[in-house]
Amino acid sequence: MKIRIKFRKYGVLKFIGHLDVMRYFQKALRRAEVDISFSGGFSPHPIMSFAAPLGVGLTSDGEYLDIEVNSTDSSKEMVKRLNAVMVEGMEIISYRKLPDKMKSAMSQVAAADYLLSFREGYEPQNWSEWVEAWERFLAQPSMVVWKKTKKSEQEVDIRPMVYQIGLNGQTIAMRVATGSAQNLKPEFLMEAFYQFAGMEWSSFTFQVHRVETYMEGEDGFVSLEEAGTVIEMD
Amino acid sequence: MRKLALSDEILLTIEKPARYIGNEVNAVMKDKNAVDVSFVMCFPDVYEIGMSHLGIQILYDMFNRREDVYCDRVYSPWTDLDKIMREKDIPLFAVESQEPVKSFDFLGITIQYEMCYTNILQILDLSKIPLLSKDRTEEDPFVIGGGPCTYNPEPIADFFDLFYIGEGETQYYALIDLYKEHKKSGGCRKEFLEKAAELPGIYVPSFYETEYNEDGTIRRFYKTNPHAKDTIVKELVMDMTDTYYPEKPVVPYIKATQDRVVLEIQRGCIRGCRFCQAGMIYRPVRERKLEMLKERARTMLKNTGHEEISLSSLSSSDYSELKELVTFLIDEFKDQKINISLPSLRIDAFSLDVMSKVQDIRKSSLTFAPEAGSQRLRDVINKGLTEEVILNGAGMAFEGGWNRVKLYFMLGLPTETEEDIKGIAELSDKIARRYYEIPKDQRNGKVQIVASSSFFVPKPFTPFQWAKMCTKEEFLDRARIVNHACREQLNHKSIKYNWHEADVTVLEGVLARGDRRIAPVILKAYEKGCLYDAWSETFHNDLWMEAFEECSVDIAFYNNRERDVDEILPWDFIDTGVTKEFLKREWKNAKEEKVTPNCRQRCSGCGVMRFEGGICIENKN
Structure with a gap:
């Protein structure tokens, strides 16, 4: 199941570069116990991709990342669960299901x-x-x-x-x-x-x-x- | 929102601004002005190294559990920011509160390796705290040092107000309570130090003096303040299960060296290798209970979101319930795609089985640390690893599909001969030969053997504390012999040999076994611009050599003479529990090539039995 997550990045988090934001979300999704899907192979990684990398120094109210999950709770519950594991400077705004054939955020x-x-x-x-x-x-x-x-x-x-x-x-x-x-x-x-x-x-x-x-x-x-x-x- | 100490312009100009902004996952935010005692914990190296240190995570968690205490963190600014801070006169700040380090009650510095000594001066200097303890006033924090290097604190004694000798879990609360009381009653700096000097494990260097003989050796080391103790007995935790261990370690944004959950399974080591300081000062071996480790593995993975967990100890294979623990980790976390990292495992059937489950054999390599090339020299250093064990382990691994081997050695060990040195190349070759005994169609390509050697530095509180160390030239000659011998081996094409820098080793030797006369050299080197000496790209040996010259300190006096066993050593006033008699006995055994059994085989009476804990009492049951 494809999920699109919208988040805000503000405050001191503007100093965290794109690669580290990816690392941050990998760990945050684990903390929130999101049932994320993994790629195959000997070193599986969670399936996630970001819409448009934000440069260091910029803040945003409209960042997006797409993930794939095996199971999920309601949007409301997932937003709550994710926000419970965020730091100040990252806020989850929405968590929505995408149609299965939807193109990735990055290509959209x-x-x-x-x-x-x-x-x-x-x-x-x-x-x-x-x-x-x-x-x-x-x-x-x-x-x-x-x-x-x-x-x-x-x-x-x-x-x-x-x-x-x-x-x-x-x-x-x-x-x-x-x-x-x-x-x-x-x-x-x-x-x-x-x-x-x-x-x-x-x-x-x-x-x-x-x-x-x-x-x-x-x-x-x-x-x-x-x-x-x-x-x-x- | 927090206001940062550095402007956007600075943060967007320097490398990795995330090093300086705090606010990491699980970082604790408190109002510094609303607590009774504020403590800033420092690791004097770059953030990514400092954030990887377990000891700070333990103490940070322990301090912040108290409502009346706030513990913040600070790391060495990298050279780019160091320059800007000096130009713009910006005082060093703690990462979470972003408040000046100088405004804290305590600055605690963990001292993990000698080559960070100039970084300690950088921290003090950028914080605008006088570098010398004697110049500090009521305005300054108390500067307290801890960690392995404080087992010989003398070369850096002038820079510290106090040292905490031993494991931090036991006396810090008492020290904080003492300070709280002191703050209330409003005494002066010296009064607090006098009270602190009476606490177990606390050493106040300004309350002691040293007299020297004409030949440069120590005549007398004595206390000058009645509150000071004659000897400082190291502090240690006896119950490793019912003690402080973080459930929510801080997770950095940028990739730290240790980007994983670290599960410390035990402290100490049963092995008794004679060169190893950790193996002596952390005695006796104390294990954490399996149930606690299982529970912490779960909670720490959950609270950090790390995708890897690593076991930490000096010798994981000696943990008595290792099989149960490793099986649990694999069963419990495999589905969650958690990597399991098992450093310091001896290669045997069990570890190979485990490794094949948790790593990709094609990508991983086998690691052996024979430390010396010949059995004779391995007996001298009491490294219980035999050639037979190495070849059997390698053979089993090769048959299981591995084809890469890493070997670690030391050069310049006491009694080392040319034969021992060449043994490094010969052992490497024997391992390669073992590989080619496997029929060609069952082999996995060519074997790759990487042998690395570091140069031996005698450390305080080891049986080799009296040993003569090699000069730079002697070290390099020995490395050349190995390199040459490797090229003469049958399988020379499969063997790659690397050796460590010699300059930095020489310096490490002086700093490790130095006395108070070394402090001016460190100060001078720092003033000349030495910083980040542990990093080869920023290490300036020429500046250090100038500093020794200008201070008229002779390196050979510290490094290149064998000390008499009756000589007063700068660190003799510290009592690690291991007696000097034991160390002398071991020094003699070394010279006689006699092996001492490990603590599980038989007690050798090192002296730590008096702590009445760990393996010393296990054996009696």
């Missing part, structure tokens, strides 16, 4: 929402100038930047990967392409903007928070959670 991911806020000491000195440059930046029909891949560096237009973007006070909200087909890191977009505006860029400028991760639905994006159904038991 298409977009994600982010909120970016200025880290203390990195706020712009002149906000109205910043906003003015920002509007000019967004008004461009294309945003061609050099993007490094593993093998080479190439020019790409990142504008089509930005689905929605706006300001809310001094917080930047955006929906961008995420996943294996197309992927735009919010910091990458912001770095392009700082270069465009001739402002000094530091990778520490923004605290980046992922709000939700999406897949393609029938009418636009729906959260990965929507693919699953709540398990009810008497």
Whole structure:
């Protein structure tokens, strides 16, 4: 049985990298006595896969992992059981059953929402100038930047990967392409903007928070959670 | 939410920020200001090593069981963070509370190996605690040391206010109670130390002085404070079952060296190998009861979520109910896909059967620790492993499908001759020959034998504590002889030989058997930038050699002379229960190549019988 788990990652857990989050969940699922399925072979490992790895330093309200189980309790009970073994900085939001033939979360991911806020000491000195440059930046029909891949560096237009973007006070909200087909890191977009505006860029400028991760639905994006159904038991 | 001591910028710049953020699974959070006594426990090496140490897990759990105590943890910042902390003047902090180490009542440092001594100074320095005990004031925590290296605390005595000699389970509560009372009555630092000095196992180095003879040996070691004891008897737990042992060990986020549940099945060792300090200082052997171990295996696996469990002891094969325990672990946890790791097992029919159940034979290797190449020298060191046993064990294993063997030896053992040295290569070859006795169609490819040698360092409280140690050149010459001899063997293509660094061994020798005159050398080496000396990439022998030179301390005096059995040794004031008469007798037996039976075969009267526990009383029943 396939299960999709949605969780939050916040606080000091933002310093825990993706591989260690995987290790964390392997142990957490054991602590919660989830009846997880194992792969075959001499060194069997629990069957689990994550939707979209979150970089070190980022927090999130919309992380997903898919697991396979042999048996399960109700969604409500499982969320409770898992939360009982979490640390501060990890919270299970939902536990849902997926249709058997459902593709993995990783291959479904298409977009994600982010909120970016200025880290203390990195706020712009002149906000109205910043906003003015920002509007000019967004008004461009294309945003061609050099993007490094593993093998080479190439020019790409990142504008089509930005689905929605706006300001809310001094917080930047955006929906961008995420996943294996197309992927735009919010910091990458912001770095392009700082270069465009001739402002000094530091990778520490923004605290980046992922709000939700999406897949393609029938009418636009729906959260990965929507693919699953709540398990009810008497 | 907790506020971290380090900024995001720092944490996102350094390697593995998870080392410094605390908040691990099963970590205990308390309000430091709401308890009577705060204690920060330190392992002076990098986090992944420190988090793997069972002793800290035991004491951390034991301290935090008390509502009036908060025990936090701290580890050595890695060199990247060390640099930043110095540049930005950030004081060292404990990982959970993120509060400065200096704000705690106690800083407890476990001292597991000599090569961490400069790391101890780093901890003090970054905490802004004066490096020398004599310079500390009422503002500073009490710095207390424990662990195996404190059986000769003298080289580091100047850096500590107190040492706890022996196993921590027994006297720490009393020490904490004493401190609580002291805090209430508001006495000064010295008054507390005087009261503490009267507790069993507690050694306050500032209450003692040493006088030296003209030849550099010790004339007299004496107490200068009436509260101090003449001898410090080591502390030990007599009932290993009804005692403190964590049910919820802390689980790190990043992979620690020991990423598994550790089940300590017994303490001590019956074997009496003459080079082995652990085998002497942890006497007598005391086993935990099978029922307790079964119960802890269950609860610890459940509470940590670890996917592996390992038995821990100096010689697991000697645990009297090993079969029952291992069978239980396999039956109980196999379905949950829990790996079972069984280090320090002697190779025999039983262990091979177990190993074939819990590991992939194709991927695992057999490990033997003959320690010496010839039977003569194995008799000298009282290593009861014979060539026959090794070849039989290897033969059985080869027939069962194994084809990889690891062999551990020491070079530079007392009385060692060229013949003994070459014996390492010859024994390796005999094992290979045994493999090729199996018909070709039944063999599993080629045999791979990896022989490794470390250099022998005489340790306090062993029968070899008086022995002369080799110089660096002598060590390397011996390694070359082995290497050359390996190449002359029939099966030389199947044998790989590795040897340990000699520089670091020489230093370990001085630190292990040094006296109080070594402290200035350690201090100087630290000031010159020595840190993480146990790590080959950060070890700077040249700086250490400069420090010895500048302090006019002669390495040869400590390492390269045989001590007279009547010489006063720096650690003579400590009583481990094993008598000096026994050690002398064993030193003599060694030179006469006489084997001493193990504790289960016959009592050899080492002296620990007076603790009235463990194997000493088992034998009487």
